[in-house]
Amino acid sequence: MASQGGSSRRSLSLTNTSLQDKKKSSDGSNGGPESARKSFSASRSVGLTGERTVKRLRLSKALTVPENTSIQEACRRMAARRVDALLLTDSNALLCGILTDKDIATRVISRELNLEDTLVSKVMTRNQFLLFLTL
Template sequence: LSGERSGERTVKRLRLCKALTVPDSTTLYEACRRMASRRVDALLLTDSNALLCGILTDRDIATRVIAKELNLEETPVSKVMTKNPVFVLSDTMAVEALQKMVQG
């Protein structure tokens, strides 16, 4: 059997939707606006070199922003993001990516 038939599929072959990315200097207000317009529950954040540096989730917004009454229009996402998220490359086997997600 080919790798495809035996369940060995890469992340790229899953045809996932393109992730929404914004600079880590983006305000929380703008980040929330973009999340709502794209109907996503997370944003990937990039540094000044356009490299992945964090992730902002709807849970982060609830627990780190709303609960602490931060100013949405003045606070950058870098203040509340989860730094250095675990990630995989597109040629990673899907089963390996799933294992990483389960492990946290």
């Protein structure tokens, strides 16, 4: 197994080198330290399989709104934060559901509900479950 990982890395670096050589010949750049630095940092953050590290995910606080928020306001907040889901809270500020872009498409848009008058509580996904891992 270890030898396969090493050969993948070697293969990847050869591929990157040949791509840089092609770029040099096509755009006349010399592929100096700056381009090497960019390719190195890109390869470190993405990894060999195209996966991103947790640090690169740029996790942010969850977007929460009260369950009596209109669909229109919820969509505005989702767009402003560039997220595809938000968490809904009840009057006690406890989690009571989730609203996703799919919920909006299938339960609001497809049924032609009024965005201003429809509350997120009418179309949210309820009864979500939480999974806790303990060691």
